[in-house]
Amino acid sequence: MVNKTCANKTSWEKAVEFHGHECPGLAIGYRATELALEALGSERSIDEELLAIVENNACGVDALQTLAGCSFGKGNLYYRDLGKSVYTIARRGDNNAVRVAVKYGTTFDPNFKSLKEKAASTATEQDRTLYHEAQQKRIKSILNAGTEMFEVRRVIIELPPPASIYQTLQCSRCGEGVMEPRARLKDGRVVCIPCGGEF
Numbered sequence: 001m002v003n004k005t006c007a008n009k010t011s012w013e014k015a016v017e018f019h020g021h022e023c024p025g026l027a028i029g030y031r032a033t034e035l036a037l038e039a040l041g042s043e044r045s046i047d048e049e050l051l052a053i054v055e056n057n058a059c060g061v062d063a064l065q066t067l068a069g070c071s072f073g074k075g076n077l078y079y080r081d082l083g084k085s086v087y088t089i090a091r092r093g094d095n096n097a098v099r100v101a102v103k104y105g106t107t108f109d110p111n112f113k114s115l116k117e118k119a120a121s122t123a124t125e126q127d128r129t130l131y132h133e134a135q136q137k138r139i140k141s142i143l144n145a146g147t148e149m150f151e152v153r154r155v156i157i158e159l160p161p162p163a164s165i166y167q168t169l170q171c172s173r174c175g176e177g178v179m180e181p182r183a184r185l186k187d188g189r190v191v192c193i194p195c196g197g198e199f
């Protein structure tokens with residue numbers, strides 16, 4: 001269902017490239033997205049038919065952006081600052097949505113943490129190798145995890161309206177352009193928010 005290869009690069013490799021490094025957090029977001037897309041029966045969002053709501057702004061969100069095609073710039077990625085490892089993907093049109101949550105305690109590995117600490121400070125070559133191996137193993141197990149790590153369920157959500165394109169007005173103070181809904185009126189003149197003194 002999910003297109004795994006494109007231009008000889010797996011979608012995991014693409015996520016790693018976009019994110020800048022390979023890490024367990026990225027793997028969590030990747031697998032959560034994959035499970036959500038599978039449950040939805042959807043492919044990567046070419047335009048805006050899919051939208052995602054993420055409840056954290058950590059590594060995993062980068063995987064979601066590359067794999068689901070829901071991104072900040074396209075306006076189909078919504079960030080709710082709740083500090084939770086929860087990813088919801090919805091499809092416009094039929095209002096289908098799937099919420100994937102990491103089950104508490106399933107991604108924490110105390111052994112990995114001590115290896116990481118060792119590898120960080122006065123690491124020997126062997127410490128670094130051990131850490132690298134443990135990390136690869138952990139990433140692999142996350143990428144293959146199912147319901148033991150992730151809770152996947154269909155939900156009904158209120159879909160945010162599609163991204164709109166607004167007119168750009170000119171701020172009468174700084175002269176820069178400002179998207180119409182963000183423009184303010186001050187003494188009868190159009191100003192941007194910083195010039196209007198709302199900061």
Ligand SMILES: [Zn+2]
Pocket residue numbers: 019021022023025026059
């Ligand atoms: Zn990361």
Ligand SMILES: [Zn+2]
Pocket residue numbers: 171172173174175176191192193194195196
């Ligand atoms: Zn201004």
